[in-house]
Every structure is written in C-alpha cells, then in structure tokens.
Amino acid sequence: MKYMYQKIKELSHSYYYDTVKIRRDLHKYAERGWLETRTACLIATQLEELGYEVLVGEEIMKKEARMGLPPETVLHLNYRRAQKENANPKYLEKVKNGMTAVAGVLKNGEGPTIALRFDIDALGLIEETSQHHYPFQQRFSSCHIGAMHACGHDGHTAIGLTTARILMELKDKLHGTLKIIFQPAEEGVRGAKCICESGFLDDVDYILAAHIMPQEHRKYDLYLGMDDSFATTKLDVTYHGISTHAAESPQFGKNALLSAANCILNLHSIPRNSDGCTRVNVGTVHAGTSRNVVPETAKLEIEVRGVTSELNRYMEIYARDIIKGSALMHDTVVEIEEMGKAYALKCDKSLMDKIRSICEEYMPDLKLSKRDLSPLGGSDDYSYMMERVQSHGGVATYMKFLTPMTSSPHNDSFDFDEKVLEKGPRIFASLVYNIMQ
Amino acid sequence: MKYMYQKIKELSHSYYYDTVKIRRDLHKYAERGWLETRTACLIATQLEELGYEVLVGEEIMKKEARMGLPPETVLHLNYRRAQKENANPKYLEKVKNGMTAVAGVLKNGEGPTIALRFDIDALGLIEETSQHHYPFQQRFSSCHIGAMHACGHDGHTAIGLTTARILMELKDKLHGTLKIIFQPAEEGVRGAKCICESGFLDDVDYILAAHIMPQEHRKYDLYLGMDDSFATTKLDVTYHGISTHAAESPQFGKNALLSAANCILNLHSIPRNSDGCTRVNVGTVHAGTSRNVVPETAKLEIEVRGVTSELNRYMEIYARDIIKGSALMHDTVVEIEEMGKAYALKCDKSLMDKIRSICEEYMPDLKLSKRDLSPLGGSDDYSYMMERVQSHGGVATYMKFLTPMTSSPHNDSFDFDEKVLEKGPRIFASLVYNIMQ
Amino acid sequence: MKYMYQKIKELSHSYYYDTVKIRRDLHKYAERGWLETRTACLIATQLEELGYEVLVGEEIMKKEARMGLPPETVLHLNYRRAQKENANPKYLEKVKNGMTAVAGVLKNGEGPTIALRFDIDALGLIEETSQHHYPFQQRFSSCHIGAMHACGHDGHTAIGLTTARILMELKDKLHGTLKIIFQPAEEGVRGAKCICESGFLDDVDYILAAHIMPQEHRKYDLYLGMDDSFATTKLDVTYHGISTHAAESPQFGKNALLSAANCILNLHSIPRNSDGCTRVNVGTVHAGTSRNVVPETAKLEIEVRGVTSELNRYMEIYARDIIKGSALMHDTVVEIEEMGKAYALKCDKSLMDKIRSICEEYMPDLKLSKRDLSPLGGSDDYSYMMERVQSHGGVATYMKFLTPMTSSPHNDSFDFDEKVLEKGPRIFASLVYNIMQ
C-alpha cells in the first residue's frame, strides 16, 4: 500500500511541468468571477479527455442562486472574447452568461463519496509590468487588462487538473464516487451557494479543499485546517427616491441620499456583541446626478461579518432593519441584493486527525504544522460547501498549502513559488486514494 | 336702536368693578389646563344664577378626544384642592378629572346660532413676588404655586361672564340661540378638539373670540381678525427598547436612545417646503437610567408647525414616517401620542366687514385698526372651533383686544391694564345684539 | 431725438439675419463654462472689427477668483479643439485655460459709465436629435457632444454683439464710457466674481443685463427687473481619511464616509429661518473604492441658498460649521472648495422707472409688463456684478426679454423663437443711447 503513495508522488513529479504549463496559461488568460468562460471550457475539455464524466453550468448550478453577477453587456463581451480565444464550442454554449462551474465525476461502485473543490476566478487588478515581476518577465502575465490571478486560483485550478489526472490513473483502486469541482466567483464569496443549492453536494461524505498561502521561513508545508475566518454577507443596497429641483420645490422630492446617510451612520452603530468579533463596512456610495437636484438614487456596497455564522446573522438581521428603517424614514423605496455570502469555517477534527495520520505515515517528508488550524483572517465561500456537507453528516476541512510568495495576495505584484504545484496534487491524490481505496 | 348700544356701553361700565373682582379671583386661584376645576364650578354657578341653561363636562365634551391630560394623581389632588376651596359640589362631580368645559346657553326662538368662546386655563409658571408686580402688591397673585394666569385667560373669562350678564339683560331683544363657551386647556392647544367632537358647534352660524394683546402707543383698541398663525401638531413620542448591561452583553439590548437620536436628527432634516414656512422642534428628551445600562426608554416632546394646515399636515406625515422608521432601525417599539393640535387661523372677511361697520356706526369711540388682520405668531386651538363652524358654512373670526401690558405674555411678571375688562364685554355684547336682534 | 430711436429700431431689423447667423454658429459650437475658448475668440475678433477696444482674459479677470474650473486636461483638450476650429490665434493664447471673459470698451469723453453684460456659456447636455427639434432640423445643433446652449446664452451673446454694432454706429452721439462685457461660466454661478474682483466694474454707474425667458400667451415683451432669486453658494467638499481593510483592522482607518454621512444629515437639519426661505442640497456623493475597504475619500457637491444674501450667509456659515465638525468627529481632513456664488437680485427702482419711461415714450410698440418685477426662481451670478456696482452708488437691473420657447430652459429639446434677437439689440441700444446722449 505504501507503494501507491510512492507512485502518486512520482506522478506528481512527472506531471509537474504540465501543471506549471496549465497554471501559466490560466494566469495569462485570467478571467474574473462569473466570466471564467475560457477557463471553464478548458477545464471541461481536459476532464473529458481524462475520461471523467463532465458536468457544467446548469447541471451543477442553480441559476438563480448565483450572486453578484456582472451586467449583461459584460457577460456578452466575455462570451465574444472566449470565442475569439478558441474556447471549446461544445462547452462554451453551456457555460456562457455566467454558468461557469465545472465538475468531473468518477463513479466506481460502492464506497464513500468524496468531493474536491478548486476555485478558478481572478481578481480585478491590473498586473504589474516590470522585469522584477516573474510572470511579466516570463511572458505569462495577464493579457486581459483588469483581470489578474493575484490570489493563486490559477495554481488551485492547475493542481485540481493534475490531481484529476493522477486519480484517473489509479481508477481501479478507487471505490465510491469522486467529484472534482471547479468553482467560479470565489472572490466576493459569490459562487459556492449556487452549486450547493443545485444539490450536487448532498451525497458527499468528505469534502476537501486547499488554499496556497505564504510560507514563512520554509517552516511548514501544510496546515490541516483553518479557523478564524469571518462569516460574511455582502449586500448591494439601492435607495430609490424622487428627484426634484432642490430650490424650487424641495418638498416634491424623496431624498434617496438622506436614507443612505442614515443607513451608513446606523450600520456602524450596530451594538458590539460580547459573543465575538463583528464587522460592518459601507465600502462605496454613489448618489445623485447634479448639485441642485435632490438625489433620486443612492447605491451602497455593504458588508457585514462575524467570527461565527451566528454573529454574522446577528449583524445581517440588524443591518436589514436599519436599511429598511432608513427607507421608511424618508419614504424612499429600497432594493437589497445579496451579492455574496460565506459562513465561518468549521473544520472537522476527525478529518484533520485522519489527514495528519495519513501524512505522517505515507508522506513523512512533508513538514506538517504542529497545530491543526491556522487563521484564515478573511472570508471564503467554500465555507458554504463545508456547511452543506456537514449538515447531512459529512466531514470537511480546508487546508493551507504553504509556499514562498513575492507579496501578500490581492496585490498587483503577487506571485508564488510554483513548487507547490507538485506538492498539491500529491497531497490531494494521496488523501483521496486513502479514503476511497 | 342706537340706544341699545349706548345701554350696553353703560352696563359694561357699571359692571366694571365686578368684572375686575372676578378676574382677580380667577387670577388668585389660577388653574392649569384640565385642572380648571374650581374655575369651572365658579363659571357654571354664575351662569346658572344669571339664568342660562348650564352645560358642563360630558354634556359638551367628547371625553376621549381630550389631548395632553395630566396624570391621574394630579387630577385627583386637584379635585381635593377644589373641594377645600369650596367649589360648588353640584358641578364639582361633573367637571372633575379634567372635564372642565362649561357653556351657558340661551335659546330664544328663531334666529341665528351664535357662539362666543373664552379660554380659562393658566400657565405653568411661578408668579413674580415683588412689590413692582401689581397682582402681588394688591394681593391677588396666584396662591397655587406653579400655576399663573400669564396669558390673560383670567381676563378672558371675566369678560365672558360679564358679557353673559349684559346679554341676559337684553334677552328679550335677542332672537336665535346664544352659546357662551368656556374652554379648558388652550395652552398646548389641547382643549378645543374635544368640544368640537362633541358636536356642540355643529349648528353654529357665527363664532367669535378675542385675545387680549399688548397695545402699542395706545394706537388701536381692536383688530378684527388674526392671521399668520401656525397650524401645529404636538406629539409625545416614547421609544421602548430593552435594557441590558452595556459592557457584558450589549447585543441583548434594544437601544431606545439610538432610535431617539435618529428621530431627532431626521426630524430636523425634513425638507423645506416652497409653499410656505414650516417648523419642527424636539423640545425635551429624557432617556435611560444609568450610565452603564443600554437605555430602555426614551421620551421626546415634539411639535411640528406650518403656516397653513396643509403645510402642517406635510410636516406631521413626514415626521410620523421618521418616528416609525427610527423605531424599525433599532427594533424598538414606538408609542406616539397626540398631545395637541391647532389649525391655521382663517378669519372670514365677510364677518370682519360686518364687525367693522358695526363698530364704526355704533361704537365710534373705539379706535379700529386700518388693516383687518394682525399676526398671531404662534398657534391657538380656537382655530379648531373656527374650522368646525366654517366647515358647515358658518363664519368665524378671532379678534385682538389691545391693552397696555407690563411684559409680553408667558412671562412671570405679566400683567395687563384692566381697562380692557370694560371694553371687552361691551364689544362682545354689541356684536351679539346686532346679529341676534 | 425720437428719430434716433427709430434708427436704432431699423438697424436692429436690418442686422437681424446676421444676429441669427451668429446665434446659430454659437449654438453649433456650444462650449461649457470656462471652456468658451472659440466663443471668446469669435467675440473678441468681432468687437475688434467693430472698432472697440478689446480686453480679454487677465485684462478683466482676476485669475485666482475663478470658481469651479474644469480639470487641466479638459482645459487643454479644449484649447486643442479651439485651435482646430480656427479660433483667432491673436486671442486664443490670452483666453486659453479658462480665461474666457471678453469686453469691448468705447470711451467718448465725459459722461456716465455704462456696462452691459452678456453670458456666453452652454450647459452639459446632449442635444436632442430629432426632426422635431428645430436646431437639429436646420443643422445648427451642437457638434460638441455634451455641450448645448439650452439656456439661451447663444442668443444673449448674439444680442450683445449686434448691440455693440448698432452702438458703434451711434458713436458720435454717445458721451461717457461703454463697457460691453461677455461673461463666461454663468451656469453654476462661477464666472462673475473674477470679473468683479478685477476691478473692471468699479467705475460703472449703470449696469444692465437681460435673460430671455418663456413668453406666455404673447402677453408681454419685457419685464424691467427680476426678484425672488436665491442668493447661493456652491461648495465642493472632499473628506480625506485613511483606508484600511474593513475586517482585518478597522481601527487603522479614518472613515471619510462617516464624516460625509454626518455632513449630509446635519446640513439638512440647519434650522429654518423666520426671516425668509432657505435651501440646502447635497446633490451628489461619491465615496469609496471597494466593499471591503474603509472609504478613504468622500466627495460631495453641496449648495445652500437664501432669498436674501443675508439668509444665504446664515446657511453658508452654518454649513461650514457642519462640514468641519463632521471631519473633526471622525478625524478626517476636509477640503472645501467654493465652486460658485451668487447674491440675491436687487434691481433699482429708479433705473426700472427710467427704463419704463424710455420704453413708453420711444418704444410704444413694446408690450411692457404692469409690474416692474418678475420672479427669477433660481440664482444668477450677474447679481455679483449688480452688487459691485450698487456698492459704490451705481444702479443696476436685470430685465427679462420674453419670447416663445419649445420647452423650459435646461432641457435637451430647448429652443426659442429667434424674433427676440431683433428686439434685444433694439432695447439695449435704445437704453444706452438714452443714458449716454
């Protein structure tokens, strides 16, 4: 049996250059959330070639559960671009208009159902153009101005595809069902929900994912789980009033901006909670058209957070009261759109223990952290999938794969050491093999 | 016919000392709104002695339409005091507990129905105690600490009773119905509504009232009407939340004070109205019990105004939205109680013309103002009665009787020249005689 | 003498087609405030050709007193465009970068100094493109997308140039000094101040201007003056804070948006003023960059108004306290830029009487309004010039020239009956001739 883990290690190594190649291609053709059209076609095509049953778009997404979609014109332009960039037409029609989730499924008789999740979207940044920036120097920096893989999802996707490749080679040893999920729109915590609501995870016993993160002093390769994340809800709030000339007849207006100002002030005044940390922010406001006209519309981008899902719920419920009360006050109409949602991460101890023992026994060269958990700090909508799996008795964890980085994520000069692209498929494949053997 | 006006003038003169005596007695036993118990008993007794049909309390008031009542204990203590001060027991039981309106009615066959209105309540002031203050020097200053006739209603009531006395002497010459009304609780514009809602004014063709006002340079004796008043609504608003220890568990509270703070700020931000002047004020706020406890209750005294009844309605509707929206925002419960209401004054031109011609023909010694109207500035709930009479086709006006004063009204050293107590009954009686003859 | 007025009438008539031509040219090459570069060059060239002493740019403007300038890049692009459109290079260098005021001066010995003012800027509208829109149909609609003469300033300028032409023909009959001023940036009340502060009006005895306005039922041709305008101050307010990640370290931010929200709410709560109408509006707000970042900057466009200059000052002083207090509250830095200013109009009765008698005697075919004054409703910074002239004893008025219009001003389908282009020069020239003869 040890032999199999050795084989997996060797496959990871021999596929390393292909993995790097995939990563760099994805990096070059970076696509933002719900716009991963070329990306999704490429993933689907590869999974198909590997022999997986391929599910895309509506087959694993509940269309109306998607959050924070770009405008239709942007979706359309994106489709055109993917066409030009030779996206596989077989999948293009299915994934266009923001239906960009892809999964490869392998069923092999009785056994556990295990899901792996990889996120595929890029960020809205203009990538650094300097010879010091390795992707620029090596000519794989983003050719899509305004989209950049600055959070490592290009790496995640490449790891996912090589994991799929390795596992297909071990096919005969695997018993049960394997679902390798490529999720769109993680940035803004928008994409996980629609996959959950499609029911695709409802038979899953184990779900695993990993995020590449900065390695300090080459200390550890791996954390078994994460905590200290924030559950969060992202809301777009638009107050609709009635404009009027501010000097001639102010009384005929309904001032959307007065509603917005109340909303802003009071959101910040939601009482602190002794059960744990909470957060609130109104990140942007755009209101009105002209100095001498009572603003007809005010649009706000809001987020609340809590270190537990309960705390986030406390914030969200209170925030919605404030949002609505502010409308009532000045007789405006308010529209609230949920643009993103994530739960707090709760990694299962039993699963982390299992992974620890697998690693210790079969991958003793990996440097495991002593503590199971490492803080995430922010929010990740993979939590949505974890919660779904856990709610019917499955187990879940979210690992950290550590690798040197040039800067912290979400930075226009971000890059990571590609060595993690060898380590990643090896870990995933080993764990899946252990569970499904 | 001129003879009759001469007779009225002589009667006013010969009753002058009695009128002064009544005024001083009322001044001494000043009673605040809804507490005019001794006052009402005295009025009722005198009207009965004069031969009027006397109606009190529920006979001319709709109990539940009274606004801004004092607490029950205060009403009870007031009853006890009136007992001790020998209020006529026949009427005391009827007027106790804030049922202090009185009317004297005289029916004499066919003819118009004419109503006169006199207000009878004092203000919440502690009267000046100095030899320079005439009522104190002459020993008729208020013996009810905290109540003072500083707006001349003692004079109004005395004028009303002497008018009643004169008109009873002319009884045979009068045709139609005369209703002499003594209204409680004008201060705070609280008392008129309940008389209107009893239906007592629904057959009235003419309604007249007057307010004594400061005379400048002995210029005029009389204005025929008033304008430039504010329609107004007085609201008591109480936010009920849930208290909690502010450090241990702020999240368990519902902060009544946060609702109140929003209410205050936003009431002041109601848009200006190009149709005319509006006003808003939050006069008092009392909230919370202790520094380290989230406030459970916040109580606000609010008023809105507009120079027309429509503008006041605009303010009131908007204010109520704000009041409710502020509750919704912080999940508190709000209680809104209407404590007073007045319309804007609209004096009938036809009635003022009639009065002008009567004065010019039969009382040429009176100095009439050239303009019909003089500004009121504030609010008076006699407007409620005017509106009721006008709504079924009757006519109304609100005169000013001018007389020298020591200070402006609502001042603890207020006093007026009692000569107006001779002029007042003469004018009222002459006008009624002219209309009912 | 009557002969001269007849001659003026005839000249106005014979120059009418030229006037129309100028107006249509200006309409086609509409330029917004501070960008009237081609316009100014055209005016200067014509005045020079007529024989006037021509003053432009710094000769009659105090550079740093200009308010509400566009960004430098816009000024630069505008210069380039004017070059391409063959603006007279002699003047182009002087008027570029927002130095677009022009004046024609005629000095003729002893006598009064009289100024005429014409405003020359267009509005930020995209002109209607429909066959129903006469300028489009006749092919003189704006070729500068986003700039449109929708307030008649093209007509004003054309009237000014024809008035200059007529008066030059009467040169020998005129005694004293004539200053014909073409003012930039009236929209937003930005341009008058810098001309005043240059001192150019400090010897002016009479100043006249007119605005074309909708004529109802062809009733009147002319109002002698205007009132009921609002004094106003336009402020751009920018709060500068410090951004920070809203979840990780909210305490390191300085939230510009919290300052802005307080500013908005409290500006609307400035107390009403019993001396007259006041107004306040926050017309636009733009704040923040991203949902999860504490906003670093918040920019507001604000205006206050009052029906007298004193009331506007009350509002402005109070507003500035609020703007600064809101910064102090959240430790942000605030920048306040004055973008426009106008006083309330006070037309001189003596001048209006003079104009009435001139019109009645020498232009009896003009239909004069019975009342001198007609309400302006909004604000105009010609008030700034009036105040300057009146402050040293001169007299001023602001007439209305009435003509049928297709819509109210500031509308993308605005157009006016060009007949007013004949009437306008006639009136101005007649008045100037009468005063300077």
Added chain:
Amino acid sequence: MKYMYQKIKELSHSYYYDTVKIRRDLHKYAERGWLETRTACLIATQLEELGYEVLVGEEIMKKEARMGLPPETVLHLNYRRAQKENANPKYLEKVKNGMTAVAGVLKNGEGPTIALRFDIDALGLIEETSQHHYPFQQRFSSCHIGAMHACGHDGHTAIGLTTARILMELKDKLHGTLKIIFQPAEEGVRGAKCICESGFLDDVDYILAAHIMPQEHRKYDLYLGMDDSFATTKLDVTYHGISTHAAESPQFGKNALLSAANCILNLHSIPRNSDGCTRVNVGTVHAGTSRNVVPETAKLEIEVRGVTSELNRYMEIYARDIIKGSALMHDTVVEIEEMGKAYALKCDKSLMDKIRSICEEYMPDLKLSKRDLSPLGGSDDYSYMMERVQSHGGVATYMKFLTPMTSSPHNDSFDFDEKVLEKGPRIFASLVYNIMQ
C-alpha cells in the same frame, strides 16, 4: 513559623462575631460614594483604637483629583446626617464634603512597604423589604433609603478592620511599613485616582486587595488574581446652546439637542478594533425644558471601555473627537467632565505564584483554584492603584474570595454568606505576615 499561621487562623475565628457585627452595622448605615462620612469616622476611630497612625481626607487624597462628586447640597445633608448618627467629631470635620478616604499606617523599621485596599461605598438601590431577605429579617437592612451595600463592600471593610486588628497583634514580627487603605467611591470607578495622585502609594512594593464573589458548588475558596476586566472612562458631557422660541425665530437658537443626537449616534459608530473588545454606551440623556423651545442644554452620561487600557484609550480619544465635533457642528459649547476611570487589571504572575505557595504550605485547608486568574467582567478602579504601584516596580494582585450569595451583585436582594468574613482576614493577615516577617 507554621505556628504563626495557626495563630492567625485562630484570631480570625475568635474575632469572627465582631467582624460580623461591624459588617452588619455598616450594612445598616450604608453610604454611597463620597458620602461614606459616618463609615470613614467609624473606620478611623477603630484604627486609632487599635494603635495605627490614622490618615484621613487630604492627608491621603488629592482633593481636585476626585471624580463624579455629588452636588454640594447632598454633601451638606450627608454631613448633617453623620452628625446626628454620632460620627466621631474628631474625624468628621476632616472627612466631610467627600474627603472620605482613611488609612491606618504601621511602620516597623526596615522592610518592604505593603498596602492593602478595601472599598467602603454602597450602591444607589432601595433594599428589598421581605422576610426572605436575611438582612431585613435580621433587622440590619439599610436605614438609609436609596443606599444599599449590594456589592459586598460592607464585608470588605469589616475584613479590613479585622485584618488590621490581627496584624496589630503580630506587630513585633512585622518589618517594614503596612498601609491599610479604605477607599471611597469605587462604584463608578471614581475614588482610587485621588489617592494615587496624593502620592500615598509611591513607596509601595506590594499591593493586595480582594473582592467577594459568588462561589459555585462550594468549589473554590480563592482565586489568586483577576483578568478580563474592562478599562473604562466615564464622562459626563453637557452641551450648552442658546434657547429660542422654536416657531418664532428658530435661527436665533443654538440647538444643544442636535449636538447631543449627533454625539449619541456617532459614539456608537466608533469602528470596532481588531485588537480586542471595546464598548461604548450613552446611558442617560436629559435635554430641554419645553416642547416649543429649542433646547438650551443637553446632558449625557457616557462610558467607554476596552479590554486593555490601550483599547480604552482608543475609545476615549475617538469619543472626545466625536463629542467636540458634535459641538462644532451646531455651534454649541461642550463641557466634558471625567466622572470615573479604571485601567484593565494586570495581576503580577510572580505575586500570584508567591500567594499560591503560601496558601499551599500554610493554609492547606483552603481550596485554591487551579487557574490563577478568574474574569472580572466589569471594571474596578483598584486597577488605578495597581498601575501606580507597578509603574515604579511594585507588584500587585486582585484576589477573589468566593462565598455563596443569594443573587448576583448590584441586585436589591443581594446578600452573602458571612463565613467569608472569617476567611478574609486570615488570608490577608497570613500574606502580610509572610511578606513582612
């Protein structure tokens, strides 16, 4: 040496009934903060009788550093009451007017200086009057209506006096200086500062105190220290504006309530801090005098807190900006008075270790908690004294003495099991003896 600890134990036992008697006397004559006049005289008298050097009032307090004093009339009435209740005149004159701190000092040659601190004030509660309430049943419930020992300070004081008594018996064995401090006005964290600022603690090497707290399941007798307290600042804020009639001339007012409303809302919007918990509360607001008058004055009771002194400072600095900005906004004048202050508790590990070893060796019958620290939850101004002693290199701790209670503290039916009155003096005396021997 063990013998001495045995002796201390026996003395505590034999003085137990006296200790109870003192406690019940203090309970009966409960006095609130700065009003502990009779209490202070009683303490001083007893310390004098025991042989201590007695310091009171200005000898150990910096007068102007006292915070949150009651009004002068209350201080005066309190003096009169203490007179009637036979307070020792020798001390009465020194402690009157809120100079109620007392200390007993014992100097015995070279050695460490050790301070003990006991708080002596009662709370503003009306004590339960029911047979179920032991103090009422035993007739020692408070005879001072509105003052009640509901936080155990009566017990603390009794423990302090008995500790003093025992230690005086061991006088010859003690080397160094002993300062037994009885501190007024702990409730509202007002009294410690003035003692610190007098310099009385500046030579102290060890400072000890204890609070009696509810014992659960008779589990432990003692915690060695406390943490999880809030540093806090209590502020009274008064906005002074200018009143005006709200309808006639709102513009002449300066609305203190508008400043207050902004202050309230914005205090609650101080950003959360990722370094730890913070709190803010506006506990009470009282503003204005009359519905139709713009409020001249608004008074707020405010507190901020943080789990570290730094976090509290962050809150206080921010709060002061908001308080001042709110005044600037509406041109009111603000007065900020510091009514109380406490730091976060930092108990010295070395001292707790020492106490643990003393207890384990010499008082093995005491049930010590396993963890050193137990959370305080609220705030205590003993932290002020700890910080003072620690700032010059001394060590400090704040123990919990656990005993069964009928309810949580600050409750009108609060009572505690008096057995703690035997344990308390024993522990204090043993620790002092160990250190000073």
